[in-house]
Amino acid sequence: DVKVTQSSRYLVKRTGEKVFLECVQDMDHENMFWYRQDPGLGLRLIYFSYDVKMKEKGDIPEGYSVSREKKERFSLILESASTNQTSMYLCASSRGQGHQPQHFGDGTRLSIL
Amino acid sequence: GNSVTQMEGPVTLSEEAFLTINCTYTATGYPSLFWYVQYPGEGLQLLLKATKADDKGSNKGFEATYRKETTSFHLEKGSVQVSDSAVYFCALGQGSGGGADGLTFGKGTHLIIQP
Numbered sequence: 425d426v427k428v429t430q431s432s433r434y435l436v437k438r439t440g441e442k443v444f445l446e447c448v449q450d451m452d453h454e455n456m457f458w459y460r461q462d463p464g465l466g467l468r469l470i471y472f473s474y475d476v477k478m479k480e481k482g483d484i485p486e487g488y489s490v491s492r493e494k495k496e497r498f499s500l501i502l503e504s505a506s507t508n509q510t511s512m513y514l515c516a517s518s519r520g521q522g523h524q525p526q527h528f529g530d531g532t533r534l535s536i537l
Numbered sequence: 538g539n540s541v542t543q544m545e546g547p548v549t550l551s552e553e554a555f556l557t558i559n560c561t562y563t564a565t566g567y568p569s570l571f572w573y574v575q576y577p578g579e580g581l582q583l584l585l586k587a588t589k590a591d592d593k594g595s596n597k598g599f600e601a602t603y604r605k606e607t608t609s610f611h612l613e614k615g616s617v618q619v620s621d622s623a624v625y626f627c628a629l630g631q632g633s634g635g636g637a638d639g640l641t642f643g644k645g646t647h648l649i650i651q652p
Contacts (some may be wrong), residue, residue: 428580457639459639459642464545464644465644466626466642466643466645467581467626467640467642468642469639469640472639483639514580514581516581525571525586526581526583527583528573528580528581528582529580530578530580531579531580
């Protein structure tokens with residue numbers, strides 16, 4: 425079965441810290457995605473990657489960066505965490521061709537104090 | 538740009554009632570359309586999809602038909618159960634990235650089924 429694993433379910437950090445959220449998929453998918461989910465706003469795309477070492481900005485990339493050194497792993501980095509980055513973060517992956525469904529992890533609920 | 542509009546709810550129904558959750562979209566060309574479901578404390582799961590006009594996606598008693606003339610993809614189920622209580626997201630996929638681009642999601646509809 426398809427599996428996308430996010431390293432933490434809950435995370436609490438302080439303002440100004442550098443925060444790493446990790447995501448691993450075991451399906452050999454080419455594409456990986458990071459979204460944030462907020463009440464009343466739905467899911468918004470932060471960054472995505474269609475290949476190792478490749479990355480593309482989504483709709484709300486400001487304040488974030490990503491790293492994809494290996495095909496199965498996609499990391500989201502908050503360079504200097506701020507309280508407005510408190511949110512639920514969802515990682516997803518999909519196969520390379522066509523508009524394939526995305527498979528999601530269970531999410532990381534991040535609180536910035 | 539692309540957008541998805543869906544009723545936000547909460548939508549509260551009794552068990553065995555008929556369900557419709559409306560979804561309309563704005564996009565150029567021919568997007569693929571999806572419904573995802575999110576149960577409490579979990580990530581999103583794909584419920585069904587349709588990739589071209591007049592396609593009907595179906596799964597677990599849920600159905601949705603891709604209507605290009607009305608730019609809609611309404612979710613329906615004939616008889617809901619308490620276990621269907623969740624948040625439902627309509628989404629579209631489109632882009633020049635060969636499918637690598639992210640999906641555009643609606644804001645989600647919170648469905649509550651009462652016994």
